[in-house]
Amino acid sequence: MAALWMVSQWGMAQSVVYFGNDIGMSSISNDKVQRVFTGKETLWKNGKTVVICLPGTKSPKAQEVFTKVYNKSVKEVQKFWLSLVFQGRAKSPVFFDTEQEMVDYVKRTPGAIGVITADKKSIVPSNLLISVNN
Amino acid sequence: MLIQTLSFWSQTERNVDLKLYGHIQYNLDKFDQDKNSYFSLGEQDFFVTAKLTDRISFLGETVVKYDAATSAKFAPSIERAQMKWDYFGNHSIILGKIHTPVNTWNDEYHHGRLFFPSIDRPLFFNTMVPVHTSGVALRGQYLGKLNFGYDVVIGNGISSTDIYDSSTNKALMMGMHMRPDEFTRIGVSYYNDYMPSNKPGVHSGHSTYNSGYKGALNFELYSLSIKRFTDQYEFMSETGYGVNTTDSLGRAENFSSFNYLGVKVKEVNTVYAIADYMHISDYDLHAAPGKQLKTAIGYKYEFSETCNVKFQVERTIAADNHLSHHGDLHVERYDFKFQLAYGF
Numbered sequence: 001m002a003a004l005w006m007v008s009q010w011g012m013a014q015s016v017v018y019f020g021n022d023i024g025m026s027s028i029s030n031d032k033v034q035r036v037f038t039g040k041e042t043l044w045k046n047g048k049t050v051v052i053c054l055p056g057t058k059s060p061k062a063q064e065v066f067t068k069v070y071n072k073s074v075k076e077v078q079k080f081w082l083s084l085v086f087q088g089r090a091k092s093p094v095f096f097d098t099e100q101e102m103v104d105y106v107k108r109t110p111g112a113i114g115v116i117t118a119d120k121k122s123i124v125p126s127n128l129l130i131s132v133n134n
Numbered sequence: 135m136l137i138q139t140l141s142f143w144s145q146t147e148r149n150v151d152l153k154l155y156g157h158i159q160y161n162l163d164k165f166d167q168d169k170n171s172y173f174s175l176g177e178q179d180f181f182v183t184a185k186l187t188d189r190i191s192f193l194g195e196t197v198v199k200y201d202a203a204t205s206a207k208f209a210p211s212i213e214r215a216q217m218k219w220d221y222f223g224n225h226s227i228i229l230g231k232i233h234t235p236v237n238t239w240n241d242e243y244h245h246g247r248l249f250f251p252s253i254d255r256p257l258f259f260n261t262m263v264p265v266h267t268s269g270v271a272l273r274g275q276y277l278g279k280l281n282f283g284y285d286v287v288i289g290n291g292i293s294s295t296d297i298y299d300s301s302t303n304k305a306l307m308m309g310m311h312m313r314p315d316e317f318t319r320i321g322v323s324y325y326n327d328y329m330p331s332n333k334p335g336v337h338s339g340h341s342t343y344n345s346g347y348k349g350a351l352n353f354e355l356y357s358l359s360i361k362r363f364t365d366q367y368e369f370m371s372e373t374g375y376g377v378n379t380t381d382s383l384g385r386a387e388n389f390s391s392f393n394y395l396g397v398k399v400k401e402v403n404t405v406y407a408i409a410d411y412m413h414i415s416d417y418d419l420h421a422a423p424g425k426q427l428k429t430a431i432g433y434k435y436e437f438s439e440t441c442n443v444k445f446q447v448e449r450t451i452a453a454d455n456h457l458s459h460h461g462d463l464h465v466e467r468y469d470f471k472f473q474l475a476y477g478f
Contacts, residue, residue, distance in 0.1 A: 075401075
């Protein structure tokens with residue numbers, strides 16, 4: 001109950017919620033989230049490959065999510081990932097036009113982690129939600 | 135049809151991703167009494183990544199570029215073809231043809247002009263840098279709080295082709311770097327290739343210089359890279375110190391330093407300056423002896439993350455030690471260059 005409250009409060013404060021499938025943890029540190037979403041983590045501790053899910057450029061929520069996660073514009077985030085993948089240092093994230101598509105993908109993909117705006121939290125199954133701690 | 139299939143995979147399971155990078159350029163140059171003005175079609179870079187299993191992936195970079203030796207004057211060239219196995223955490227083993235990670239430029243920009251901060255590579259890429267290696271690499275990245283990384287590469291030497299190396303000695307490269315924050319990368323490396331028989335190679339830069347020397351040559355390169363790209367400014371320094379040793383002329387010590395400073399204005403504009411110096415020793419039997427100093431100012435405008443243009447004005451002074459008794463910098467050349475770079 002306390003954990004759920006924390007998730008909710010964190011989600012409201014950040015305006016985004018994180019969710020994942022078989023990533024070996026139900027809570028994650030803020031530092032770890034930053035490392036994961038900047039391509040600095042290849043594998044989860046349970047051995048599953050990290051699969052990052054992000055809103056695509058057609059998503060109306062992309063800028064809101066990228067501001068919260070990266071503090072960068074959509075263009076800068078796209079540029080960052082183009083460069084990192086070209087270097088061969090990270091696998092490309094999977095980009096989605098809608099939140100529902102992202103949730104469906106995470107549901108069927110072990111190791112996947114996604115992020116959407118908090119107002120769409122209700123479409124995420126509760127067992128996939130990840131709490132973020134400082 | 136192939137592209138449609140790849141695109142379909144890309145949109146669904148994301149197993150295969152295909153991208154194209156390229157550039158188109160205009161040059162106006164003045165060298166002594168000679169003046170030239172021309173457009174040129176740059177490298178067209180087909181970049182593909184694929185996930186084969188959870189831990190095994192493929193990366194390929196095939197470039198179609200100008201080749202005077204062919205009837206069509208353009209030919210494909212495999213620049214990278216590598217299989218990577220992520221065996222533990224952020225540690226991986228790579229097998230195939232890679233860009234030798236001796237410095238930041240060669241490790242990050244490869245053939246993608248879209249990512250180049252300036253129009254051209256540093257000068258020493260033409261003479262001192264072993265651009266490619268076919269072999270095996272051990273890589274670690276983003277380790278610890280300083281995001282420490284390492285590369286150990288063992289592979290065919292700089293005089294090899296993509297399918298054969300006449301030498302049983304393999305080249306060795308060891309490098310490490312750290313990224314103390316999201317803007318900064320600092321790295322050092324050492325590369326060594328002992329060639330029982332010296333010959334110019336396609337992997338030692340793009341120079342085809344042939345001194346005629348066929349004896350043994352020990353090629354060593356020490357590199358230092360410092361890069362800091364923030365939202366306000368960009369700084370990059372690539373330094374190389376090479377020692378090529380032969381029985382006939384002894385040690386030839388070469389030096390090169392590329393320095394770039396850019397100031398960003400409103401995210402899409404960058405005004406920059408370059409100072410690029412290279413000195414190849416008179417005693418060198420692998421690269422052409424000489425000195426070059428290139429200074430340039432430029433401007434980059436980014437239409438989007440997939441398209442940018444650069445304008446660059448350059449002055450190059452050079453000395454060819456075969457022509458100048460004193461090796462003084464005396465040959466002047468001026469260039470104006472415009473480059474449109476794209477990737478999608």
